[in-house]
Structures are given as C-alpha cells and as structure tokens.
Amino acid sequence: MKRTISRTTLILILLFVSAQASKLMPTRGALPTQVRSFRFLGIEYEAGYHARLDDAQHLIRELLVYPNWNNSTDQYVSYIRFLSMYNYSEVADDVKAFWCGDLNFSNIKNQIVNFLCEASPGEIVVFFYGGHDFFIDWFLIQMELIDWFNSEALQQAYVTVILDTCGAGCFINFLPDHIVLASSGIETTYCGIFPFGLITGFELADDSNNDGWISAAEVFSYAKNYTEAIVSEGGGYQSPKSHYGKVEGDLPLVPRDMSKPFPTWDVAITRVTANPFNVKPDSSMTIIVSIENQGEKLATCKLYLYANTSLISLEQTTSSSGKTVNVTLTWFPIDAYGLYTLSCSVSICPGELNISNNNLTDGTVYVSIPGDVDGNGKVQIEDIVAIAEAYGSFSSHPKYDAKLDVDCNEFIEVKDLLTAALNYGQHYP
Ligand SMILES: [Ca+2]
Numbered sequence: 001m002k003r004t005i006s007r008t009t010l011i012l013i014l015l016f017v018s019a020q021a022s023k024l025m026p027t028r029g030a031l032p033t034q035v036r037s038f039r040f041l042g043i044e045y046e047a048g049y050h051a052r053l054d055d056a057q058h059l060i061r062e063l064l065v066y067p068n069w070n071n072s073t074d075q076y077v078s079y080i081r082f083l084s085m086y087n088y089s090e091v092a093d094d095v096k097a098f099w100c101g102d103l104n105f106s107n108i109k110n111q112i113v114n115f116l117c118e119a120s121p122g123e124i125v126v127f128f129y130g131g132h133d134f135f136i137d138w139f140l141i142q143m144e145l146i147d148w149f150n151s152e153a154l155q156q157a158y159v160t161v162i163l164d165t166c167g168a169g170c171f172i173n174f175l176p177d178h179i180v181l182a183s184s185g186i187e188t189t190y191c192g193i194f195p196f197g198l199i200t201g202f203e204l205a206d207d208s209n210n211d212g213w214i215s216a217a218e219v220f221s222y223a224k225n226y227t228e229a230i231v232s233e234g235g236g237y238q239s240p241k242s243h244y245g246k247v248e249g250d251l252p253l254v255p256r257d258m259s260k261p262f263p264t265w266d267v268a269i270t271r272v273t274a275n276p277f278n279v280k281p282d283s284s285m286t287i288i289v290s291i292e293n294q295g296e297k298l299a300t301c302k303l304y305l306y307a308n309t310s311l312i313s314l315e316q317t318t319s320s321s322g323k324t325v326n327v328t329l330t331w332f333p334i335d336a337y338g339l340y341t342l343s344c345s346v347s348i349c350p351g352e353l354n355i356s357n358n359n360l361t362d363g364t365v366y367v368s369i370p371g372d373v374d375g376n377g378k379v380q381i382e383d384i385v386a387i388a389e390a391y392g393s394f395s396s397h398p399k400y401d402a403k404l405d406v407d408c409n410e411f412i413e414v415k416d417l418l419t420a421a422l423n424y425g426q427h428y429p
C-alpha cells in the first residue's frame with residue numbers, strides 16, 4: 001500500500017527540522033567577539049662546546065601561566081611553536097605539543113616565513129633564539145633572517161625579538177622597527193642567564209607604568225639587572241642591550257594583574273580635508289588628516305593617503321591618549337587631471353580591536369583649472385552660472401558648496417566668479 005504524508009505532517013516535519021537546524025547554527029552572541037592574538041616562535045640550539053640549551057621550553061612553560069598565552073579564555077588566542085636541537089622524545093612532556101621539528105635551515109625558514117610572518121596586523125609576536133652564535137651568524141651573513149623580519153607582514157605586527165647569543169646586540173641595527181632584547185652587546189654571552197632573567201622578570205618586574213601588564217621594556221629592565229649581577233658575581237662581564245622600536249618598548253607581554261584587560265589602543269581617522277578643492281595640475285595640494293587617539297596608550301602609526309586607488313602620501317604619526325593630531329600632507333598631482341576621491345587609512349596598533357575607524361573616505365577633489373567647478377576639464381559658462389547661483393553664500397548656508405568656492409575661503413563671492421571668468425575657455429591640454 002502506498003503511504004502518503006499529509007500536508008499537516010509535512011509542515012510539522014519541516015518545522016521540526018528547521019528548529020533542530022537553528023540549534024546547530026551559532027547565534028551571533030555566542031560567537032567569540034574579536035580577540036587579541038599572540039604568537040611565539042622559539043629556537044633553541046647548543047650553547048657552544050656542545051652544552052645543551054632548553055630555554056625555549058622554559059619560556060613557553062612560563063608564558064603558559066598567563067591567560068593571553070594559554071588559550072584559557074575567549075579574549076585571547078595564542079599560537080606557540082618551537083624548534084629545538086632536542087628531538088621529540090627528548091623534549092619535556094608539558095611542551096611537546098609545541099615542538100615543530102628538528103633544527104635545520106629549511107625548518108627554520110619555514111617556521112619564520114610560514115608561521116611567524118602569518119601574524120595579523122596588530123598581533124603581538126615574540127621570537128626567541130638561544131644558542132651558539134655561529135648559527136645565527138650564518139643567517140646574518142645570508143641576510144635572510146633580516147629580510148624575513150623586515151618583511152611587510154611582520155611590519156604590521158608588533159614584534160619582540162629576544163636573542164641570547166654572543167654579540168646579540170649587533171642585531172639591533174638591523175631591526176629598527178622591532179623591539180630587540182639582546183642578552184649582550186658585542187661581548188660573549190653566558191648562555192641561559194638572560195632568558196632566566198626574563199622568566200623571573202615576568203613574575204617580579206616592576207609594572208612601572210601601572211597598567212597591570214608587564215611590557216617588553218619592563219621585563220627587560222629586570223632581566224638586564226639580573227644578568228649583570230649574576231655574571232659579575234662570577235667575575236665576568238655581560239650587559240644586555242635593548243632597542244624599543246615603534247612602540248617605545250611599551251608592548252604588553254604578560255599580565256601582572258590577571259584580571260586586567262589588555263590596554264586599549266584605538267586610533268581613528270576623523271576627517272580628511274583638502275584645500276584647495278580646485279588645484280592646478282602643476283601646483284601642490286594640501287590635505288589635512290585628523291587622527292584621534294581614542295585609546296589609553298601612546299600610538300605611533302603609519303598614515304596612508306590615497307587618491308582613488310593610488311597611494312599619494314605616507315607619513316608616520318604619533319598621538320597621545322585623548323588627543324587629535326592634524327597631519328598635513330602634500331600632493332603634487334602632476335598631469336593628474338580629473339576628479340579624485342581621497343581616502344586614508346592608519347595602521348593598526350598593538351591588539352587594536354576597533355579597526356573600522358582606521359579607514360575613512362572623505363572628500364572629493366578636482367584637479368583642474370581654477371573655475372572648472374564641475375570638473376569636466378573646461379571652464380565654461382555652466383561653471384560661472386553655478387558659482388553665480390550660490391553667490392553670497394557661506395560655509396553654513398544651504399546654497400554653499402565647497403566645490404564652488406574656488407579660493408576656499410568659505411565664502412562664495414566676487415573673487416570666485418572673477419577667477420572663473422579669467423580662466424574662461426581654458427581646458428585640459
Ligand atoms: Ca606595565
């Protein structure tokens with residue numbers, strides 16, 4: 001006998017299925033919101049004379065104490081890996097999960113290029129190398145290590161490079177934008193002491209700016225004193241060196257007070273002002289970009305200005321919390337006749353979550369003959385009529401239109417008409 005499903009049954013089945021499906025669909029509220037991400041790559045090598053080092057493992061063990069590194073909350077996500085002269089079976093059990101292969105050139109290159117350089121803009125990145133200098137010297141000669149660290153990908157992240165090797169301080173000159181914490185200047189390093197100073201410092205360093213977090217500069221200060229004291233007790237000399245790159249060392253690495261959220265960085269572009277609206281192709285255009293620091297930290301950013309899709313200016317800018325900085329940029333639109341939309345973007349700060357306000361498209365400019373207010377490349381009667389119709393208006397007046405204000409004095413008057421009249425009949429070459 002043929003069985004049929006009634007219409008009512010079918011509707012009930014469909015309702016049931018859709019109810020089940022909706023349970024499987026994550027709701028918006030249940031999804032983790034934006035998270036701050038942290039990335040660590042450690043490399044441990046022999047210390048010379050075949051002494052073995054496992055400082056990457058010790059560092060990882062320490063980092064895992066903290067919520068921003070141990071993936072215990074949905075506020076943070078971390079990615080941790082290390083390469084070691086120890087093979088998998090020799091590595092300590094509690095950090096085995098982070099071991100990512102034997103120590104050889106291709107593995108190192110792969111982990112730096114395909115793991116470390118995958119850091120997203122604003123990500124907090126820590127690279128550690130501990131061991132014999134011969135190894136790192138080899139990379140330095142190749143210049144590859146330097147190239148990788150200065151690649152565009154890592155320029156957008158916030159990187160602390162920790163080096164525990166003889167002559168580590170030499171690297172400072174090659175990594176201008178990054179934070180470099182070097183175990184020594186050009187002298188021989190007593191391997192392992194500086195990393196131990198950092199590990200101790202994560203727990204004991206002074207939170208000198210009282211933000212609840214221990215920054216790269218704060219932990220370095222502790223580790224430097226620690227290293228100098230221990231080495232001089234043994235009759236030796238070793239003085240760690242630092243370079244604080246684009247955030248002046250104030251890069252929070254671990255919380256001192258576990259309940260304190262990561263400090264807020266938030267920069268916003270609030271205005272793009274072009275003056276004058278009409279510019280001759282052979283003269284310069286001044287563009288003022290307002291950047292407001294809505295976070296609680298000093299922010300140093302790169303500011304990119306585009307006319308349509310072409311990058312026309314790049315500046316570095318620094319603003320303190322709560323302040324607005326007006327950056328003046330100059331564009332020489334040689335032979336660039338036409339109508340342009342100006343847009344700006346500002347680079348992402350450490351752990352910055354509110355990035356929608358880091359871009360702003362604001363303002364159209366005409367590169368044309370003064371008086372060509374409709375931007376069609378010719379000064380015609382239509383241009384003069386348009387100015388005349390707004391005659392007498394001022395910036396808050398309903399008839400005012402900045403395009404018609406040829407000299408940009410926020411008042412449409414006889415000078416605007418006169419300029420257009422004098423250029424009457426002129427057109428693009
Ligand atoms: Ca601090």
Ligand SMILES: [Ca+2]
Binds near residue numbers: 265267352354356
């Ligand atoms: Ca922002």
Ligand SMILES: [Ca+2]
Binds near residue numbers: 372374375378379383
């Ligand atoms: Ca025109």
Ligand SMILES: [Ca+2]
Binds near residue numbers: 405406407412
């Ligand atoms: Ca005017």
